Amino acid sequence: MVTIGIVTRNIHGWATTQLTRAIIELGHETFPFNFRSLYTEIGESGYKVFSNNVDLGEKLSALIVRPLGRLSFEQAFFRMDTLHLLENLGVPVINSPKAIEIAINKHRTLALLSKSGIKVPYTVVTENVNEAVKRLSFEKGIVVKPLFGSKGLGSFLLKDRDFAWRVLADLRYLRHVLYLQEFLKHGGRDIRAFVVGENVVAAMCRELPGSWKTNIARGAKPKPLKVTEEITEIAVKAAKIVGCDVAGVDIVEVEGEKYVIEVNSQPGWKGIQRVTKIDIAKKIVEYVVKEKIKR
Numbered sequence: 001m002v003t004i005g006i007v008t009r010n011i012h013g014w015a016t017t018q019l020t021r022a023i024i025e026l027g028h029e030t031f032p033f034n035f036r037s038l039y040t041e042i043g044e045s046g047y048k049v050f051s052n053n054v055d056l057g058e059k060l061s062a063l064i065v066r067p068l069g070r071l072s073f074e075q076a077f078f079r080m081d082t083l084h085l086l087e088n089l090g091v092p093v094i095n096s097p098k099a100i101e102i103a104i105n106k107h108r109t110l111a112l113l114s115k116s117g118i119k120v121p122y123t124v125v126t127e128n129v130n131e132a133v134k135r136l137s138f139e140k141g142i143v144v145k146p147l148f149g150s151k152g153l154g155s156f157l158l159k160d161r162d163f164a165w166r167v168l169a170d171l172r173y174l175r176h177v178l179y180l181q182e183f184l185k186h187g188g189r190d191i192r193a194f195v196v197g198e199n200v201v202a203a204m205c206r207e208l209p210g211s212w213k214t215n216i217a218r219g220a221k222p223k224p225l226k227v228t229e230e231i232t233e234i235a236v237k238a239a240k241i242v243g244c245d246v247a248g249v250d251i252v253e254v255e256g257e258k259y260v261i262e263v264n265s266q267p268g269w270k271g272i273q274r275v276t277k278i279d280i281a282k283k284i285v286e287y288v289v290k291e292k293i294k295r
């Protein structure tokens with residue numbers, strides 16, 4: 001029997017409840033705790049990381065990380081540093097803090113994917129409005145996204161050059177970095193592949209006719225999708241490049257070509273669980289126990 005920690009914003013949340021159930025069903029001990037309960041004690045003989053008086057370096061055989069949420073700079077560094085410190089104490093962290101740092105950042109992720117031969121949409125990332133506008137063609141539309149966004153929030157579509165110039169200048173003035181991407185005409189449908197280790201354990205189409213954002217959080221409906229070899233190859237490769245053991249890979253298909261638009265390092269699976277009989281939480285826990293726990 002091993003003890004698997006789950007660090008989360010809400011220990012009663014759906015995914016944490018699913019993981020807890022799976023951990024217990026597989027005969028192990030679960031230790032869910034809140035990010036806000038974390039503290040590090042640093043003294044003469046090094047450091048220890050605790051939650052609720054429990055020495056996590058001693059207690060945990062592995063730690064599963066749920067979404068960190070919207071954070072201040074200090075909170076983001078503290079939470080990520082704490083994950084790094086736990087990993088340095090020998091606790092396998094899933095996903096690893098390094099992978100989370102890459103995946104959370106759409107700029108770095110897309111560059112790495114593209115360098116490794118994964119098809120991605122043409123994208124310009126800059127603080128310079130002139131450089132951006134010069135390089136983009138607005139006829140088909142340009143998608144503007146927050147670097148660190150999720151759930152489709154904060155991204156929008158630009159179709160007019162003058163309007164684009166004005167809006168981008170304002171974003172620049174507010175100190176945003178501009179992440180600008182060619183619009184792929186997908187017809188209100190994309191693919192989410194849920195990767196665990198070397199496998200896509202489930203896939204779905206997300207459909208929202210008349211909308212270009214197909215996040216479940218924006219109202220898209222999940223439809224079952226057969227996991228093909230092609231989807232597995234693309235999604236597992238993308239997850240690996242970013243360093244994720246568990247990932248939700250978003251794929252847009254246009255004229256038979258598949259483009260990866262992002263890799264989510266802390267994917268939810270409530271939507272995809274509705275269209276598959278596979279027990280996703282169990283797949284995650286089985287993978288952690290078999291592949292990540294060494295002690």
Ligand SMILES: Nc1ncnc2c1ncn2[C@@H]1O[C@H](COP(=O)(O)OP(=O)(O)O)[C@@H](O)[C@H]1O
Binds near residue numbers: 151181185212261262
């Ligand atoms: N370049 C694009 N062309 C067309 N649709 C896009 C593009 N990028 C994103 N989308 C749509 O917007 C959704 C959200 O974008 P995504 O990059 O996955 O960011 P988020 O982190 O908000 O999920 C996608 O699921 C897709 O439906």
Ligand SMILES: [Mg+2]
Binds near residue numbers: 151152215250
């Ligand atoms: Mg997405």
